[in-house]
Amino acid sequence: MKKVINYTTMIVIFTILWVILNESATLFQILIGIIVSIIAIYFTNSYLLLDDYIAYYYVKTFVLIKYLIYLIFQIYKSGISSIGQIIRGDSKVIIIEYESCLNDELSICLLANAITLTPGTVTIDKKGNALKILCFEGNNEIKDAFDVEVCSKFEQILKGRK
């Protein structure tokens, strides 16, 4: 039953993308969208991703929205603080090693993605749940965020993805 719900969600999302790209929401276009979505999912399951990828890549919609909102907030916060960095001309960079409290691969990748999207920090390496982060030396925000013993806010959000 869960599989049917997951496939239906995917078909709905793909059909919406089809309608947006074709700029037409007629019944004919929606029907073609559904057919193309089913064919795309069939080919993906048959030739591209042979494992059970739906369970692996599953993220709750609420968690995804919360993650995106917090990500945009952090992007702007760091974007504004890095303007000061540019004005001061403080260009000394360091590499921080950070061990995440997340265990599954997708959550760690989403965390690494969020770190790289935030101006002033780039994830340069990942081994298991240990991340190497490149950042400005004077960037106190990142140091404060990763010096804490408990999980950072991003990790707390991503922990509830399943």
Place this chain on the structure above:
Amino acid sequence: MIREALTVILISIGLVFMLFGVIGIFRFKDFYSRILISSKVETVGFITLMAGVVIKYGFTYFSLKILLICLVVVITNPLSTHAIARSALISGFKIKEEK
């Protein structure tokens, strides 16, 4: 009227972010500090600029396409930045000491 004003404000803020990013790229001489600053131009500037364009055109197919582009950029931008920085680190590119 309000929409036009909001559009102009958002696009201007996006351009200011991009301007500072470009200044940073020219100001910093080290590869790693440049890559840190260039992600600013790509993310903050781009998202703000696109938000301005979406507000200008309202809820249309064009705006939805812009949002799709933003989503693709948010997913793929860190991948390219990570690949470039990681390949530099693996190649033995050292962090320059400031003089």
